[in-house]
Amino acid sequence: MIIKKGVIEVFDHRIAFSLAGDLELDSGPCCIWLSGENGVGKTSFIEGCLIAALQKDRIPFIYFGQDFQTQYYTMQAVLAVEGNRIDPSDFEKTVGMWIERGRDARILILDEFDKYWDGMKRLYALTRQFVKTYVVVTHDGVAGENGPGEPFKDRIWSFGKTGGRGGSSVVEVRELTV
């Protein structure tokens, strides 16, 4: 799946992403790190561009959003309705059950999930058999030993505000060489 080079406006045109080149997902095992300052638009890109493109191409994915606490309560409710026995105090088990439920996913999107779980290595171990692409936002070290390791190739998508245009803020997105 490719998000084509050019300008993408999202959220009623309040933010425009200017892609310096094509951004390719799902081309081989990889871990894509979204890098940029607070407020530059990484989460907006995930929700307005990336997930929209995945849904359009019907590519199954799992998304752990930045406001995970609210999502966690929803996950517990859905799992309980589906007949699972839930222990709200067992975070890893609950997340594990949610992942198991989504084993057809090829993409796993983690927006600052390391804030909630310092067992990222365990998360990668749980998912590497079926996930082909990780998309990760973290402020605690990009690539290398923080990632899932081989065969997942590290890639970095860098975000930087370049200014405004007709009421929108414009954010440049480019893939950096690792």
Add this chain to the structure above:
Amino acid sequence: MSFSGIRRTLADFGANYLVLDVGCLYVATTLREEIWLYREKEDPWLLDAICKEAGEFNIRDVLPDRDLFTFSGGEQAILAALLILSLIESFQLTDINLLLCGVLESLSGKNRRLLVEKLKASARRGRIRPHVIRENRVHCI
């Protein structure tokens, strides 16, 4: 540290701390309303001070009546921290045990360093004793 670990740690220690938890930073939806809840009156000086300090973190368009949830997660965390520090100064409180939960982890490297400087400066003035949760334990900054 896991989400449930944080909950347990806060249950064990939270009563002794002023907790700034990234999962529930605000009661109101605007800075003006949030300040009103604490001060029980309008405080344009405090609003102005927070807006100016936010500029140091490159947070733009910090307006008294802007919906706080239109800021990014990291920006919300920064504004909440600046608000708490300003309120503590404004009330001239001292020796407040401040516990930051998930706040520093939400910040870029540059913003994290800047906020830690401000926390330490407030600590040097005797206003706060800043702490974070790490590995389900409370640690001084």
